[in-house]
Amino acid sequence: xxxxxxxxxxxxxxxxxxxxxxxxxxxxxxxxxxxxxxxxxxxxxxxxxxxxxxxxxxxxxxxxxxxxxxxxxxxxxxxxxxxxxxxxxxxxxxxxxxxxxxxxxxxxxxxxxxxxxxxxxxxxxxxxxxxxxxxxxxxxxxxxxxxxxxxxxxxxxxxxxxxxxxxxxxxxxxxxxxxxxxxxxxxxxxxxxxxxxxxxxxxxxxxxxxxxxxxxxxxxxxxxxxxxxxxxxxxxxxxxxxxxxxxxxxxxxxxxxxxxxxxxxxxxxxxxxxxxxxxxxxxxxxxxxxxxxxxxxxxxxxx
Amino acid sequence: xxxxxxxxxxxxxxxxxxxxxxxxxxxxxxxxxxxxxxxxxxxxxxxxxxxxxxxxxxxxxxxxxxxxxxxxxxxxxxxxxxxxxxxxxxxxxxxxxxxxxxxxxxxxxxxxxxxxxxxxxxxxxxxxxxxxxxxxxxxxxxxxxxxxxxxxxxxxxxxxxxxxxxxxxxxxxxxxxxxxxxxxxxxxxxxxxxxxxxxxxxxxxxxxxxxxxxxxxxxxxxxxxxxxxxxxxxxxxxxxxxxxxxxxxxxxxxxxxxxxxxxxxxxxxxxxxxxxxxxxxxxxxxxxxxxxxxxxxxxxxxxxxxxxxxxxxxxxxxxxxxxxxxxxxxxxxxxxxxxxxxxxxxxxxxxxxxxxxxxxxxxxxxxxxxxxxxxxxxxxxxxxxxxxxxxxxxxxxxxxxxxxxxxxxxxxxxxxxxxxxxxxxxxxxxxxxxxxxxxxxxxxxxxxxxx
Numbered sequence: 001x002x003x004x005x006x007x008x009x010x011x012x013x014x015x016x017x018x019x020x021x022x023x024x025x026x027x028x029x030x031x032x033x034x035x036x037x038x039x040x041x042x043x044x045x046x047x048x049x050x051x052x053x054x055x056x057x058x059x060x061x062x063x064x065x066x067x068x069x070x071x072x073x074x075x076x077x078x079x080x081x082x083x084x085x086x087x088x089x090x091x092x093x094x095x096x097x098x099x100x101x102x103x104x105x106x107x108x109x110x111x112x113x114x115x116x117x118x119x120x121x122x123x124x125x126x127x128x129x130x131x132x133x134x135x136x137x138x139x140x141x142x143x144x145x146x147x148x149x150x151x152x153x154x155x156x157x158x159x160x161x162x163x164x165x166x167x168x169x170x171x172x173x174x175x176x177x178x179x180x181x182x183x184x185x186x187x188x189x190x191x192x193x194x195x196x197x198x199x200x201x202x203x204x205x206x207x208x209x210x211x212x213x214x215x216x217x218x219x220x221x222x223x224x225x226x227x228x229x230x231x232x233x234x235x236x237x238x239x240x241x242x243x244x245x246x247x248x249x250x251x252x253x254x255x256x257x258x259x260x261x262x263x264x265x266x267x268x269x270x271x272x273x274x275x276x277x278x279x280x281x282x283x284x285x286x287x288x289x290x291x292x293x294x295x296x297x298x299x300x301x302x303x
Numbered sequence: 304x305x306x307x308x309x310x311x312x313x314x315x316x317x318x319x320x321x322x323x324x325x326x327x328x329x330x331x332x333x334x335x336x337x338x339x340x341x342x343x344x345x346x347x348x349x350x351x352x353x354x355x356x357x358x359x360x361x362x363x364x365x366x367x368x369x370x371x372x373x374x375x376x377x378x379x380x381x382x383x384x385x386x387x388x389x390x391x392x393x394x395x396x397x398x399x400x401x402x403x404x405x406x407x408x409x410x411x412x413x414x415x416x417x418x419x420x421x422x423x424x425x426x427x428x429x430x431x432x433x434x435x436x437x438x439x440x441x442x443x444x445x446x447x448x449x450x451x452x453x454x455x456x457x458x459x460x461x462x463x464x465x466x467x468x469x470x471x472x473x474x475x476x477x478x479x480x481x482x483x484x485x486x487x488x489x490x491x492x493x494x495x496x497x498x499x500x501x502x503x504x505x506x507x508x509x510x511x512x513x514x515x516x517x518x519x520x521x522x523x524x525x526x527x528x529x530x531x532x533x534x535x536x537x538x539x540x541x542x543x544x545x546x547x548x549x550x551x552x553x554x555x556x557x558x559x560x561x562x563x564x565x566x567x568x569x570x571x572x573x574x575x576x577x578x579x580x581x582x583x584x585x586x587x588x589x590x591x592x593x594x595x596x597x598x599x600x601x602x603x604x605x606x607x608x609x610x611x612x613x614x615x616x617x618x619x620x621x622x623x624x625x626x627x628x629x630x631x632x633x634x635x636x637x638x639x640x641x642x643x644x645x646x647x648x649x650x651x652x653x654x655x656x657x658x659x660x661x662x663x664x665x666x667x668x669x670x671x672x673x674x675x676x677x678x679x680x681x682x683x684x685x686x687x688x689x690x691x692x693x694x695x696x697x698x699x700x701x702x703x704x705x706x707x708x709x710x711x712x713x714x715x716x717x718x719x720x721x722x723x724x725x726x727x728x729x730x731x732x733x734x735x736x737x738x739x740x741x742x743x744x745x746x747x748x749x750x751x752x753x754x
Contacts, residue, residue, distance in 0.1 A: 026459075027459075028446065033440045034421070036403045042405075042411075046411075053459065075409060076460075077456070085510075116512040180607045225549075288597070290654055
């Protein structure tokens with residue numbers, strides 16, 4: 001791009017309102033490694049951004065400049081930070097910032113800075129009323145977006161927005177029962193939510209997971225969930241009859257489900273039943289050969 | 304996903320590297336020679352007749368790699384002749400080092416990463432780093448150092464823990480007095496302490512986010528530079544332990560989902576602190592073993608996500624550290640019984656052979672460079688981490704109580720899949736620079752700077 005594209009703004013170097021600023025070109029030194037052949041628009045905006053950093057100017061035009069830099073390179077954490085400090089210094093309209101972030105997030109859903117920036121703005125605003133629906137829009141694009149889940153946990157916990165969590169979890173598991181991020185969120189609600197976790201709750205959650213295991217027995221997520229829930233309740237697997245029933249139900253159907261065998265292995269270990277442990281490890285090595293070395297280790301560790 | 308190197312999600316699937324172009328590998332129909340049944344019993348592969356988005360994406364990957372793996376599974380092609388194409392990868396790494404194309408502006412805040420990824424990749428490929436490249440690397444890293452300590456993503460940017468880690472690793476690879484002289488040690492320590500939070504975590508930069516990468520990116524350089532002070536260590540292990548999830552793997556922050564990139568960072572940091580006993584190692588070992596994909600042989604980053612070549616390092620090195628830590632626990636138990644202290648050899652917990660097959664057959668781009676999976680293009684990040692993962696998979700390691708470090712196991716034969724010439728030098732599973740570089744930088748900085 002020699003100048004800018006057809007519909008773009010002029011370069012900062014061509015704008016009268018920036019004539020008072022002397023641009024500072026990038027100094028890569030005389031013999032750089034990995035220098036980037038900067039496009040003209042990025043080189044131009046960065047030269048003005050460096051000049052602004054040097055003078056610590058906080059102004060409306062800085063917001064436009066940082067938006068240009070961030071728009072071209074969303075990972076530019078220094079520009080994000082400078083924008084944040086400027087927004088707070090100017091007492092800018094924070095709702096407008098949320099819109100700015102949302103537009104950026106749709107294009108760059110996995111950029112650390114965008115999510116952190118939104119958190120800082122919402123924290124200052126003290127109003128998280130639109131945040132869960134924002135996250136839901138982002139999860140509709142990618143239901144396993146790690147940053148979106150992290151931001152969701154921050155918002156829900158900080159502002160006590162627990163009411164809709166299990167409803168959204170159910171909806172997302174209905175859409176994809178293998179979405180491990182959603183299973184993790186369910187566990188997080190059990191562990192951190194306002195409702196005290198009880199033995200009865202444990203039974204209900206095991207039944208919930210067992211239903212979803214019936215849909216797709218080789219789906220790892222609900223199996224791991226059950227282990228977590230039992231641990232959260234302070235119990236051991238072998239002492240929960242429903243788990244044994246779940247595992248043996250596949251034997252009755254003549255189905256080999258490695259996750260069920262692995263659960264039975266852990267129960268045998270809890271009972272210190274060495275011979276059953278070894279038998280199951282052998283079965284697993286046969287039916288889950290990629291992990292044969294791990295199952296062999298488990299057999300040795302039990303001895 | 305790029306986990307370390309700013310931007311992304313290691314997905315972290317995340318940023319697939321800066322390179323937009325992808326080399327299309329058509330998803331061919333599943334060959335009818337039985338690849339499907341080969342996998343059907345096992346974890347992950349089958350959709351149980353209940354397809355969802357996750358299982359459909361998984362099936363697409365399995366279908367697309369079948370033509371690459373099948374000839375070697377059914378014996379119609381000879382695995383022993385499969386080569387790591389060093390010349391092509393070497394060319395890929397070197398060709399743009401003096402002028403990166405304009406789309407690399409997405410990595411304009413990751414300059415030290417570009418230096419580290421390329422130098423470490425060349426090191427692993429056995430390519431001597433040309434003197435001009437060394438001089439330029441030193442100058443570029445020096446230009447990224449902040450006068451008040453720490454390294455930034457580029458000249459004039461804010462110092463940040465991730466490029467600080469990358470810069471110190473790159474200087475360790477170069478390993479000359481001139482390279483070591485770049486680092487302002489007292490200022491670096493002061494920067495690390497400024498990032499430290501009361502709960503033991505670190506913010507990545509002033510005003511930045513907290514996650515477990517910060518612990519690794521602070522402690523790794525601190526160990527190399529002999530500034531791992533009690534104030535710096537304090538509380539880190541406890542914070543990291545809070546990030547272990549009910550699944551057994553480790554998340555970026557407490558509460559999130561277990562994830563390969565963060566698991567590596569967390570575990571490597573705990574090993575540097577010698578505080579692995581803070582987490583449930585058997586639970587972690589079980590989670591790690593489940594991350595190896597039954598059909599592909601490579602690792603995924605999270606449960607029910609897709610394979611990605613970069614996890615060969617993140618998960619493979621984490622598995623190696625767990626193996627060594629469990630062997631250390633075993634040695635301590637035996638010492639209690641017998642009163643005699645002897646190191647115990649670790650037990651393998653993942654299968655190195657299918658992992659290497661995945662790397663050699665699916666992650667080598669025909670035009671040079673390594674990649675996430677066949678339908679993705681190569682980039683520097685994946686070239687660095689896929690090769691690092693190959694090195695860890697080829698070599699055996701053990702805990703040495705005399706050296707107080709994880710070291711290559713001299714008694715074990717390397718496990719080399721394909722041509723014997725595929726053997727790579729040994730990378731350190733904690734720091735991810737070649738093993739001799741660790742000793743060299745530690746010995747250079749063996750005196751505390753206060754003396």
